[in-house]
Amino acid sequence: MAAVVEALAGIGLSQRRVEQLKTVVAEATMNAMEHQQTPRGWGLFLIKRMVDELKITGDADHHTVELILRLDGQPKGGG
């Protein structure tokens, strides 16, 4: 997750948004690493609640997960 934090440096995301993004990136990649699958179950539920938009595309051999957070948006989950 250090790479995520490094990639986000300087774009002005709040700490809360950074923590949310770290979680959703971890969830999005975990299933891919362990089961060669896109997110599902609790992981998918968390992702949907923490990003502004989620796009999953792909074919039999590849999956692409796009996690979209709007810089001018309010954090998901209220507050």
Added chain:
Amino acid sequence: MDTPHFDVKLRRAQRAAILDLHGQIDGFSKQAMAAAYAEAETADPAFILLNFEQVRYINSTGIALIVRLLAQAQAAHRRIIAYGLSDHYVEIFEITRLSDFVSIVADEERAIQEAEQRTKGASDAARTGAHERP
């Protein structure tokens, strides 16, 4: 590099069992978590206190483990009180609705207070005719 991935230690305090959780809670924590919870139950505590102060990461599989533990506790009429969660994980407990069933407080002192208040509330209820365990 030999730091344990996850570790849990059991303490007891009056009517509570305290599980001190360390490290990451994910799929690899399953056995240790289940064993610690089973050991905690042997003294039939009314409260299970989960100490998250030393937990640095919880993923969705870890959330599922906590949900399972919560189900076990509820089946035995035990109350779970969590403390030491970061703001981020409090938010995750709220998103997943775990916070509807787990009391979340800041630290161990408040967790003990919460347990005492619930015990007192149950005693008062018993005196007035209700028969509910805290």
